[in-house]
Amino acid sequence: METLTIQLQAPQPARGRRAMAIVGVVGSGDLEVLAERVLAAEECHLEISTAIAGFGPVWQAVARDFVERRSPGGVRFSINDGGARPDIVAIRLAQAARLIEEDQPCT
Amino acid sequence: MAEWQQNRARRDRRIEAGIKLAEGKIVAAGDATRLLEAVIQPGDRVCLEGDNQKQADLLSAALLAADPARLNTLHMVQSGVVLPAHLDLFERGIAKRLDYAYSGPQSARIAAMLFGGKIELGAVHTYLELFARYFIDLTPHVALIAAVSADRDGNLYTGPNTEDTPTVVEATAFKDGIVIAQVGEIVDHVPRVDIPGDRVHFVVDAGRPFFVEPLFTRDPALITETQILTAMLAIKGIYAPYGVRRLNHGIGFSTAAIELLLPTFGERLGLKGKIATHFALNPHPALIPAIEAGWVEQIHSFGSEVGMDGYIRARPDIYFTGSDGSLRSNRAFSQVAGLYACDMFIGSTLQIDLAGNSSTVTTSRVAGFGGAPNMGSDARGRRHPSEPWLKAGADADPVSPAPLRRGRKLVVQIGETFGEKNAPQFVERLDAIELADRLKLDLAPVMIYGDDVTHIVTEEGIANLLLCRSPAEREQAIRGVAGYTDVGLARDRKAVEGLRARGVICRPEDLGIDPLDADRSLLAARSIKDLVHWSGGLYDPPSRFRNW
Amino acid sequence: MTLADLLASLFPSGHDIHVDKGVLVGSARLPDGSDALVLGVTDHAPIGVDEAIVLAKAVMDSIDRGTGPILVLVDSGSQRMSKRDELLGLNEYLSHLAKALILADLKGRPTIGILYGHSAAGAFLATALATRVLVAIPGAEPAVMDLPSMSRVTKLPIEVLEEKAKSTAVFAPGLDNLAKTGAVYAVWGDRTSLDRQLGALLAAMPDTVDRRGALGKERGGRTLAADIAARVRHAGLSGARD
Amino acid sequence: MHVSRAESGGDPVGSRPAGAGPRSWYEASARQRLDLLLDPGSFAEFLAPPDRVVSPHLALFDLPHQFDDGIAVGRGRLGGRDVLVAAQEGRFMGGAFGEVHGAKLTGLVKAARDLASTPVLILFDTGGVRLQEANAGELAIAEIMRAVIEARAAGVPVVGLIGGRAGCYGGGGLIAACCSALVISEQGRIAVSGPEVIETNRGVEEFDSRDRALVWRTMGGKHRRLIGAAGTFVDDAVAAFRAAAIECIGENGAIDAAVLAAEQERLDTRVQRFGTMEDGLDIWAALGIPDPKSVPGMPAETFIPLADQFGVNGHDAR
Known part of the structure; x- marks a missing residue:
């Protein structure tokens, strides 16, 4: 297992008030992303645990594009990776960002 | 005086050699290898119908069982190299040279055999190129094809998987080659005539359908x-x-x-x-x-x-x-x-x-x-x-x-x-x-x-x-x-x-x-x-x- | 240990136990003079629908009638792996046997599993693991999963698995590993006769509370399960709404 | 401990386009199933992902863990009634039982036992015991089975829902058979030994695991409904599971010697009637179904009345 931490600056804080969101499953070729609003508003961290070592630069590139596009400031993304390809990683990150920015459901 | 009908004479001799094993055109599955040994000559160009879906599987097994002392150095000209038997022919020395188009399931083994010199490669073609060459310089001497059913005159019903058969038969039958078909059953009347009987010389009753691979089903x-x-x-x-x-x-x-x-x-x-x-x-x-x-x-x-x-x-x-x-x-x-x-x-x-x-x-x-x-x-x-x-x-x-x-x-x-x-x-x-x-x-x-x-x-x-x-x-x-x-x-x-x-x-x-x-x-x-x-x-x- | 040796050592006062195709059913005289229902499996026999229904019937016939403990002697294979058994719903038959044993235990018929040979997977769950306490005779060789199968699934060589097994009791076969996880209440010694050890166990029988989580934690073979179950149970109880 | 509101969903739930048919249970993730099964927004998870209660054993095999170890447990409401609920995620480690995964379910069922009134729902999706932690998984299953019987002895309905990708295999099948009611869809499968296990141990002549039609008519949802192994058959739609689950939690889940005696008779009769038959088709024919071959292709709305008419009923004898 390899763990990676990527810390980036986000120009805008994530919208909404949800504390956390989770998407995806640690299945073959998939990953889970846990988003938690626990950081300072201009910070965005990705903590990655992956079974496939040696893809640091690719994770960096995916993370950079993701934060550039969605700017989810204040959110820490914790990732358990089951060997997902970068396109799936990008989709799950975007899904997690969208979900944590959704309004709280009425109960 | 020039002799202009040598190929036809050769074809007639081949039919004569095979006819002893047949009842009319029908040959029992158990006699398939003997039929092929009688009809095919060493060095012949043979199309063993292997399409990307249907396979003349009984005839390929029969050819593989032939005695390499009698049948050898064949030049296989077929679109699909799909069954293991297609390559076993080269391992046994029955076949030597290959011109083909597609080898999906056998892609790793064919690469190893090409690399090891077991196969003398003509060329890898697209379908249309290979079909085209059937009519120019790769015309089969013998075509071994597959159909759903046949009547006693040799009229063939190829059913939904007609695929390459008409092309192969056209090139072979009209250039004095021999066409041998394996069929799933012999019937009194075929449901439709896909291949007219006068282009088919022998029919082997396989007693079962030919093998077909579901290649186009995506779940x-x-x-x-x-x-x-x-x-x-x-x-x-x-x-x-x-x-x-x-x-x-x-x-x-x-x-x-x-x-x-x-x-x-x-x-x-x-x-x-x-x-x-x-x-x-x-x-x-x-x-x-x-x-x-x-x-x-x-x-x-x-x-x-x-x-x-x-x-x-x-x-x-x-x-x-x-x-x-x-x-x-x-x-x-x-x-x-x-x-x-x-x-x-x-x-x-x-x-x-x-x-x-x-x-x-x-x-x-x-x-x-x-x-x-x-x-x-x-x-x-x-x-x-x-x-x-x-x-x-x-x-x-x-x-x-x-x-x-x-x-x-x-x-x-x-x-x-x-x-x-x-x-x-x-x-x-x-x-x-x-x-x-x-x-x-x-x-x-x-x-x-x-x-x-x-x-x-x-x-x-x-x-x-x-x-x-x-x-x-x-x-x-x-x-x-x-x-x-x-x-x-x-x-x-x-x-x-x-x-x-x-x-x-x-x-x-x-x-x-x-x-x-x-x-x-x-x-x-x-x-x-x-x-x-x-x-x-x-x-x-x-x-x-x-x-x- | 052979079944004959086991029965002789366990029940010197006599027993009436019949064995039919690996399935044993009967009764035995206990050290204190009372009778116990005895059932079980011998000769590494697999448990299929036919075996399970016979064993469950023995429990059901006895559940309201008798009063003594129920002893389950186990030297089984795995569940019977066959098309017929699955077609008929083997899971229900194995569960039915386990349910009968558990319910009998809850109704005051203490159940004791005695593992004296092999057992695995579904057969283990339906018999030995469905009792209030499970004891093992030295030499018992339970294997939830065998290493060759595990090697096939994990695509790791057996030697690698054996190496990993040294550091954790959580996956490898064998009595020691299973005892560490809390499945086995006690491993009987071979210096004292089995009837005396059985007598001692019956005299100090624990109540029906499932202790296997606590044992696994105490013995260091299953360190998390008890606490996690307790946390979830607590959350379930404390947040209760009307 | 972190007890959070549901903020879940494998992929965003809000973006379902019109005209795409009902939400499939089979396709949904464990969290999506919970979201759509329970009353909206009512799920509160215990040991939720932010608590990071993960398996410590997978790293030994260089396998990634999941924050919920493949099972989400918690409380929710179903048709206005309080329920305890567990959902297995069949795509993580085949939904298999490991130490943490199993202990979460053990604790949940024990809570139900002690509350003695709150029904339990188990959304099965499991291949059985997780090989990498086989001893812990096997033992967890034994503990869960005992807890389920204790809960039912205290009068608690325990309802199993089966229709996921991984089916309900191995020890999962044994827990399922301890439930007071089972709801199954066509995609659901219940068995102890899976097709590949039988084939590996006994040969392809005994069971050809690639013959999927055979798999389904041996252990699939329709067969299980017809022989009475599952009481309720539903279409592969979350809404259908919800409706059936609401009904099942209203039923009496108690177990006692009389229930077990009835089960003994039910199972005994099954072996007597069908024990010599080779194939599901033979059993369906013996049940009197006019055209057994048509059963696998039948849509749910046709199959359900057929099963009610010809299938083995006897809901309570379990």
Whole structure:
């Protein structure tokens, strides 16, 4: 297992008030992303645990594009990776960002 | 005086040698090897019918059982090298030389045998090239073919999987060759005559159907969100603007996704009747929802597909059927249709290089070409116009006067930036080149040449190569949709943004597509069972695709 | 240990136990003079629907009638792996046997499993693991999963698995590992006769509370399960709404 | 401990386009099933992902863990009634039982036992015991089975819902058979030994695991409903599971010697009637179904009345 931490600056804080969101499953070729609003508003961290070592630069590139596009400031993304390809990683990150920015459901 | 009938005399001697084993034309399955030993001569060119689907499996086993002392150094000329027995013939020395087109399931072994010198290679062809050479310099002395049934006169019913048979028989029978057919049963009257009996010299009663592989069944349950996204991009970014109505689809999951998005995503875009109405295509089960929703007008097929016979029989307005009601397929004609009558080919590949050349070989596998290059190439002989063809031509050459400007076929490569086992789809150098080095081939096995490719679709966007004006632009256009592969990461970001501004590169957002909307619930069918429901219970999928 | 040796050592006062195709059913005289229902499996026999229904019937016939403990002697294979058994719903038959044993235990018929040979998977769950306490005779060799199968699934060589097994009791076969996880209440010694050890166990029989989580934690073979179950149970109880 | 509101969903739930049919249970993730099964917004998870209660054993095999170890447990409401609920995620490690995964379910059922009134729902999706922690998984299953019987002895309905990708295999099948009621869809499968296990141990002649039609008519949802192994058959739609689950939690889940005696008779009768038959088709024919071959292709709305008419009923004898 390899763990990676990527810390980036986000120009805008994530919208909404949800504390956390989770998407995806640690299945073959998939990953889970846990988003938690626990950081300072201009910070965005990705903590990655992956079974496939040696893809640091690719994770960096995916993370950079993701934060550039969605700017989810204040959110820490914790990732358990089951060997997902970068396109799936990008989709799950975007899904997690969208979900944590959704309004709280009425109960 | 010159002797002008030697071949006919030789053919008659062969028939005479075989006739002792036959009752009329009928030979018992147990005598098949003796028949082949009697009829075939060492060094003969033999077509052992191996198509990409149906297989003359009994005759290939019979040939393999022949005595190599009597039968050897044969020159096999067949489109498909698919069964293990096809290669065992070379191991045993019965066969020596090979000209073929497709070797999907045997791709690793054939590579090893080519490398080890067990096989003397003529050439790897496309289907149309091999069929063409049957009539020029690779005419079979003996054709071993497969049919569903025969009558006692040798009239053959090839059924839905007619495939290569008419072409093979035409070349063999009319040039004084011998045609031997294995059939599932002998009947009093065949349901329809696919091959007239006077072209068939012997019929071996196999007592069981020939082997057929379900090659074109894609389980919708396995289609991913990324494939759905690429399919959405293709429909909205290529099918719609060019108005593509006549086309061929490859067999990958992205094109299956396109088929399943027509009645949902396509419907919402108001494209029904405007795109995807006429196909050169096998009976893909994934196309059933689009057919049922009224999208498709007509389909001509290379072969059939396991489980589709009942559905096809009930939809003769869509498919080509015989007097018996079942599908009539014909690989040669459908390939010609794909080459000349279609405005678009869209399919997937394993590797694409910086010039857009693509290949499905790896260093240890030689899968052959099959028909993709016939479909996936610009037909330089084409003269009839159509809107998509003219528009693509104008994209490529805005300068020449319209009456003198060639059109272009749309040749689209669609796929995810990373494929199976996270292998990148985009590479600096094709593995095919290394393979060609190792095997000392004159040509690297390139499936689709870069100068034929017009568009590349990935989850990152569409690259329209018709709009590129230099090799450097072309390279950046390809890098610009290559995602996080090494090729993609090495892009010139500024150049790529420039190409995007010119519409050479189109991102999902440029087309108004949110990647997060690429959801499986968009698929008209999400399982094989859904396809069965769409078909009204007429589609009967093979057991291995079922979960009920 | 053979069944004959086991029965002789366990029940010196006599027993009436019949063995039919690996399935044993009967009764035995206990050290204190009372009778116990005895059932079980011998000779590594697999348990299929036919075996399970016979064993469950013995428990059901006795559940309201008798008063003594129920002893389950186990030297079984795995569940019977066959098309017929699955067609008939083997899971229900195995569960039915386990349910009968558990319910009998809850109704005051203490159940004791005695593992004296092999057992695995579904057969283990339906018999030995469905009792209030499970004791093992030295030499017992339970294997929830055998290493060759595990090697096939994990695609790791057996030697690698054996190496990994040294550091954790959580996956490897064998009595020691299983005892560490808390499945086995006690391993009987071979210096004292089995009837005396059985007598001692019956005299100090624990109540029906499932202690296996606590034992696993105490013995260091299953360190998390007890606490996690307790946390979830607590959350379930504390947040209760009307 | 972190007890959070449901903020879950494998992929965003809000983006379902129109005209795409009902939400499939089979396709949904464990969290999506919970979201759509329970009253909207009512799920509160115990040991939720932010608590990061993960398996410590997978790293030994260089396998990634998941923040919920493949099972989400908590409380929710179903038709206005308080329920305890567990959902297995069949795509993580095949939904298999490991130490943490199992202990979460053990604790949940024990809570139900002690509350003695709150029904339990178990959304099965499991291949059985997780090989990498086989001893812990097996033992967890034994503990869960005992807890389920204790809960039912205290009068608690324990309802199993089966229709996921991984089916309900191995020890999962044994727990399922301890439930007071089972709801199953066509995609659902219940068995102890899976097709590949039988084939590996006994050969392809005994069971051809690639013959999927055979798999389904041996252990699939329709067969299980017809022989009375599952009481309720539903279409593969979350809404259908919800309706059936609401009904089942209203039923009496108590177990006692009389219930077990009835089960003894039910199971005994099954072996007597069908024990010599080779194939599901033979059993369906023996049940009096006019055209057994048509059963696999039948849509749910046709199959349900057929099963009610010809199938083995006897809901409570379990």
